[in-house]
Amino acid sequence: MSAPNTSPASLNHRHLHYFWVVAKEGGISRAAERLGVAVQTISAQLKELEQSLGTTLFTQEGRRLVLTEAGRTALHYADQIFLLGEQLQEALQLQSAAASLKLTVGISDALPKLIAYRLLQAAIDLPQPVRLVCHEGEFDELLADLALHKLDVVLTDRPAGSRPNLRVYSHPLGECRMGVFATAELAARYGPGFPDSLNGAPLLLPTRDTALRGRIDAWLSARNLRPDVVGEFEDSALMMTFGRSGLGLFPAPTLLADALEEQFRARPVGGMEDVREQFYAISNERKIRHPAVEAIRQGAEKLPLG
Known part of the structure; x- marks a missing residue:
């Protein structure tokens, strides 16, 4: 590379920002998608930044871009620069x-x-x-x-x-206790004998990639309960909306009991001991x-x- 221009005014902050986003995203394509610019634009401006600094910031390993030692140093300072910009604002x-x-x-x-x-x-x-x-x-x-x-x-x-x-x-x-809620009809049907009444009961649950789902599965397994899981949801509000329609019972924080009855016409069926949702x-x-x-x-x- 040609000798770098070390004047502070020569550092193009737009080029530095593109480098920072590429480093955070782990690749040029993802950075281009997040920034809404062409891949070629980012590649060209990264090259200009490396030329102005006189060093290579990334190296190619297979299909991945990996920061060089100089790149890691640049990322450390870029983190501080853009954080200070946010704090200034x-x-x-x-x-x-x-x-x-x-x-x-x-x-x-x-x-x-x-x-x-x-x-x-x-x-x-x-x-x-x-x-x-x-x-x-x-x-x-x-x-x-x-x-x-x-x-x-x-x-x-x-x-x-x-x-x-x-x-x-x-x-x-913090954290809060969890319970099972349902419409009045389902609560009347499955409330007696809870939690054994959950065997075969229609149940709505969070998807398996959520933190809460693992705790609920463990709680069900420990009690040898096998409900009929009729729906899985990433969005807890969507799960409660389907619960309001009567599709199935659903877990929710017990401290929300009053709000759940008001907004979703849901009533408590029973508590889930040892299951906590964390925030x-x-x-x-x-x-x-x-x-x-x-x-x-x-x-x-x-x-x-x-």
Whole structure:
């Protein structure tokens, strides 16, 4: 490569942003899809960035792009640059006490929406007006958007775990007991003799990729119960909607009993001992700094989730 131009003004931040997204997404095609630009555009601008820096940032291993040592160093600094940019924008917004505080939240499909509302209520009740922007989606997609700083926080039912090239932090918010709910007719039919009455009963469940499903399966197996699983749902609200139609019984947090009866005409059938649904806030920072996210964390401690 030609000798690099080391002047700070020579660093093209758009090129650096494209590099950052490629590194986070793990490939040029996925980065192009997320950014809405052509693959050729990203390839060309990555090449220009490498020429301006005088070093190679990626190497090809089979069909995968892998960061070189220089690329890993560049990613470390790019993380800080774009995080500081987000913090600068937030700091300027916070200078005006009258300005609303924007909170962009990703809500996992599996998280009950009534729980999400209760968690967000603490942010809404802040003295400073809060403007909520809520996105619902699958867990992995929301984490990708969080890593790209498109979201301030993700509310979900599981921790992020260890993921290469993804530096996010999981903050436990609490947990709540689970029960089985159904329409009045089904509750009257399967309530007596619960939980043995679940044998052969029509049951709606979360899909197997959700954290809660494994706990429910273990609970059923420990009691040698074999219900008739008539539906599986990624979206908990959709599962409850089908439950309201009378398709089957469904699990839900017991603390939502009043709301479930009001919104879904659902009544409790019985409790699921030892089954808990857990809630997490996932952020880009180990220590939460966004005041609305901190309010959610503190507010969760006061909720009767246990």
